[in-house]
Amino acid sequence: MAEPTPIELPVIDISNPHDPAVGKAMLDAAAKYGFLYVNSKGTDFTAEDVDHGFELSKKFFASPAAEKETCRIEPNNRGWSGMHIETLDPEHQRTGDFKEAMNFGDFKDGKAQQPLPPSLKPHESEINDFAGLCNKTCTRILTLLALGLEINEDFFTIRHDPTTGPTGSILRYLYYPSLKSEATKSYKHDKDVRAGAHSDYGSVTLLFQRPGQPGLEILTPEKTWAPVPIIPGNGSEAEKKKYPFPPILVNIGDLLSYWTDGLLKSTVHRVVFPLAEQRSEDPQDRYTLVYFCHPVDTTELVPVPGEVVRLHRERTGGIGEGGIVGFGGGAGSLEAGKRPLTAHEHLMSRLEATYGFKKDE
Template sequence: MADTTVPIELPVIDISNPHDPAVGKAMLDAAAKYGFLYVNSKGTDFTTEDVDHAFGLSKKFFLSPVQEKQTCQIQQNNRGWSGMHTETLDPENQRTGDFKEAMNFGDFKDGKAQQPLPPSLSPHEAEINSFAELCNKTCTRILTLLALGLEHPTVPVLPSSIFSPSTEAYKHDKDVRAGAHSDYGSITLLFQRPGQPGLEILTPEGSWAPVPIVPGPAAEAEGYPFPPILVNIGDLLSYWTDGLLKSTVHRVVFPLAEQRRPNPQDRYTLVYFCHPVDQTELVPVPSGIVAAHRERSGGVPADGRVGFGGGGGTWCLGRGL
């Protein structure tokens, strides 16, 4: 597949009013065309302090000794720390595992993590829970707007922190920080830091296009309190809409221009994967817009998984393993 240096131009959407049909339509159009969109950080409940503090905790954890991180090694339930090269998202095209570490969190109950926390994070359990709750609230607002765009009253969750180091021990044309993949939940929130690029999406033409952290000079003039939140559609939401909303393949690379700088930055991201409850059926939503798309596209997608009768948790578990 060819690479392009031309950044993809994605819309920035203000979600401050979750009941505005025009916003719902704009979000639906972006999700159907790109599978990705930006959410204006001004229109969310996050403060700059919330995001900065979360990134600070992330950096503190990833810079802690390996022995401490190993106390919360990732388990079969996909919760915990995974070290460098542990995961290989695109095994057919990668010569080695992903150049990244990750720390996955599951649900919190009564403000308490349901998994071991390392010494660097255990004193901050309440702050981590609070950030996850803000993410969940944001996802609910986005899904409400998508439902509004679909002319359907409702559209039937797991945070993660990822560290991708800048390193000389890689081959630019072969190695990646995260291999090509699609997300298997409903939607994903991605928080990024300025000066730490690398995300690319696969275009309909079959080329890789970089996704800017801040979407262009005009957007910078908006004076965002922190970079817009990048949102992408997952496999389940694509299935619920018979493929109308795109679950776009994406990857994270070592941008050559960045790595040639005297002091290239490590890449830190905060990722929130929004999943349905396990019992949610994988059947298309009763939307006239989805039905019209189904007629135009000739029916159920080729993989046949829409409407197969399983639950959302079954599909996520199958993908996760």
């Protein structure tokens, strides 16, 4: 069996977040694919920032289970989740995801608002700094999307400002063990995945990846799975030299799709064991750093104003009266009742489906 053909996604330079032409390019990519790359040279991240983030991640996941247990994930979506704890596609998965994760919520005055394990306590300020860079990058992306939608450029950013209240934003360390690991002994080909099919719950997601550790696939409009390259293009040495580190992969979440009545795509995606790894004599672990950008908890999810969204609604009918949120993985959907749904209510419902948490928790 041959590897499926990788999808080609645009690479966008966000160094000038006030350029309407860049906003239009970002809107076009978000409406067509729901995924795009951000040129790493157009951000405030250095290669050292990213390398250090991965070093901290590896240090944490290599620490004893007893230490990780001291910060087990709670209903507020902060903390450590072990192997098979998260089930992103409960309708189709035989078992939970083949991964571990560590989630960091909002920091306040540079301090984590959650327990930190011994391996990470000395690095609290560095984790906070990385999350801050992620938030700054998301602010640029949200500004550009507003320009592309021809609305006030601060429409999204003022609703994602953590200085105005708590948000659901999460910085996440992810570890997917390779097929040579004890943790994957129960893996069954064609039945199990590293992360089940799902769409992201929030507004914008940033994904940092390492060369040689593939696995992400997106569901195309033709309903086939297409791998997403870590380095866009042909993966040649010349292509790699364009970037200080692999371009940040950006995808649209459910909330931006809802806000724009379906104009922006919240594309279903998953993480698999690629065929090349299954055939390899030396399969590699996969590590990623992810930032899930969410609005302030009290934000009401009402459709974006403006002609671009209005014309889309007239042309397609939008996503339905009341606004259905939640597009993938059998994780469930929400319908707004007599008042607009809030960002926090949407997030809590999605987490309940993923982890089995109860709303009253």
